[in-house]
Amino acid sequence: MASTSVSRVVPASPERVWNLIGGFHALPDWLPFIAESTPLEGGRARRLRNPEGEVIVERMVAFSEAERHYAYAIVESPFPVTGYLSDLRVHAVPGQPEAAEVVWSGRFVSEGASEAQVVELFTGIYRDGLEALHATVVG
Incomplete structure (x- = not known):
């Protein structure tokens, strides 16, 4: 099993930051390569569509x-993977109340x-x- 992780400190x-990204269906609000998020299964799943029209569930x-x-699994996608599990987290930065570290x-x-x-x-x-x-946060 392979893995990767990226973190970024944002000035908020x-x-x-959590109010912006913490909603499971909020990706189109800050992620330009997701044009649409449609809730499924009472909101516990989402159907995403990118600008090219590809679907990710x-x-x-x-x-x-x-x-x-929050953590999520890919059910359907054009990506060459199986068993995909991802986690998106927002952490406080000690001593910097107007900074947050986001880890994906x-x-x-x-x-x-x-x-x-x-x-x-x-x-x-x-x-x-x-x-x-x-870029969205500094707007």
Whole structure:
């Protein structure tokens, strides 16, 4: 099983950042490569659509408002992986009330591509996503 993790400090309080990204269906609010999020299964799953029209279906597997994180599994996607599980977390930065560290991580088994290629793919998605989050916050 392969894994990758990317973190980024953004110039906003952890509460403000969590209010922006903590909703399971909030990806289109800050992630430009997700154009649409449709709730499924009473909100426990989401159907995402990217600008090219590709569909990704994800199911929430853990959520904590108090700890500011959620985890999700990919059910259907164009990605060459199986067993994908990801976690999105917001942490306080000690001594900096107007800063938050966001950590986006995932683990998966590559299928149809090399492990290195899939790690590079998701590292890029997480890095570009957190860069977009930073840009949204500084607005």
